[in-house]
Amino acid sequence: MLISRKTVVIAGALSSVGRAIADQFARRGFSILLAGRDVDELKCLADDIKVRHEVSCSVRFFDALDFASHGGFLDQCVESFGNTPGGVVYCAGYMADQELAQMDFATAKRTLDTNLSGAVSLLEKFAALFEECGSGFIAALSSVAGDRGRKSNYIYGAAKAGLTAYLSGLRNRLYSANVQVITIKPGFMDTAMTWGMPLPAPLTASPEAAAKAMVKAILRGANVIYVPFFWRWIMMIIRYIPEWQFKKMNI
Numbered sequence: 010m011l012i013s014r015k016t017v018v019i020a021g022a023l024s025s026v027g028r029a030i031a032d033q034f035a036r037r038g039f040s041i042l043l044a045g046r047d048v049d050e051l052k053c054l055a056d057d058i059k060v061r062h063e064v065s066c067s068v069r070f071f072d073a074l075d076f077a078s079h080g081g082f083l084d085q086c087v088e089s090f091g092n093t094p095g096g097v098v099y100c101a102g103y104m105a106d107q108e109l110a111q112m113d114f115a116t117a118k119r120t121l122d123t124n125l126s127g128a129v130s131l132l133e134k135f136a137a138l139f140e141e142c143g144s145g146f147i148a149a150l151s152s153v154a155g156d157r158g159r160k161s162n163y164i165y166g167a168a169k170a171g172l173t174a175y176l177s178g179l180r181n182r183l184y185s186a187n188v189q190v191i192t193i194k195p196g197f198m199d200t201a202m203t204w205g206m207p208l209p210a211p212l213t214a215s216p217e218a219a220a221k222a223m224v225k226a227i228l229r230g231a232n233v234i235y236v237p238f239f240w241r242w243i244m245m246i247i248r249y250i251p252e253w254q255f256k257k258m259n260i
């Protein structure tokens with residue numbers, strides 16, 4: 010099977026950073042398939058991308074929680090490009106208020122399912138296709154929150170930790186098939202997800218700056234990246250705090 014190298018599927022394309030990732034790929038001449046739950050809004054975004062970058066841009070409905078639909082969604086992606094896509098970026102995510110997730114299991118489950126189960130369900134399908142073709146890339150937005158559980162967001166953090174471990178194993182599995190798997194761990198980004206939160210400005214990236222770093226990393230074949238880069242060092246320090254001390258911290 011042939012691979013359309015400069016084609017990419019963005020799942021969760023209406024996320025603040027997903028829009029910016031689409032823009033970065035379009036600047037580089039990629040044909041894009043935008044996938045998400047609001048098809049009208051996706052069409053507006055696609056029109057904007059087509060006008061500004063003169064690339065082909067199509068839209069498809071995608072619900073991360075409708076696992077049974079993911080096989081059909083993959084078929085639609087292949088049909089839309091007329092070929093196997095060159096890569097996929099999983100941007101869908103959900104972070105509820107931590108206390109609500111503690112009290113209400115449905116909220117906790119939605120957090121786990123959107124960030125982890127949905128990614129596993131979809132990306133396994135892309136993995137099988139890319140493995141068969143012997144090329145392709147799979148990128149997903151995990152989070153620094155998955156590097157160590159903290160009381161302020163450990164249910165979301167657990168989902169992202171699972172996603173990080175999943176991507177590590179997938180990278181190991183697909184290495185011999187020449188398929189690239191990129192784990193993206195953003196720190197704070199100024200997006201709809203963090204709206205209203207008191208983010209420390211020097212540690213916070215705009216979605217545009219973050220997307221630029223992410224797409225560059227994908228195209229240079231990175232394995233695991235922190236965005237902005239300094240979060241690698243911050244998280245290294247946080248991981249090294251001994252547990253007897255960490256458990257007492259208000260973090």
Ligand SMILES: NC(=O)c1ccc[n+]([C@@H]2O[C@H](COP(=O)([O-])OP(=O)(O)OC[C@H]3O[C@@H](n4cnc5c(N)ncnc54)[C@H](OP(=O)(O)O)[C@@H]3O)[C@@H](O)[C@H]2O)c1
Pocket residue numbers: 020021022023024025026027045046047071072073074099100101102103104123150151152153194195196197198199200201202203
């Ligand atoms: N902002 C940060 O500081 C930060 C830090 C680390 C990691 N991240 C991760 O970065 C990714 C992008 O988030 P963001 O910051 O750009 O926030 P965002 O704008 O809130 O994006 C989240 C996106 O996920 C989509 N989504 C949620 N449930 C979905 C479902 N069932 N099916 C399909 N799409 C679904 C939402 O779609 P709708 O538009 O339909 O609601 C929304 O477009 C997420 O994975 C997030 O966890 C963010």
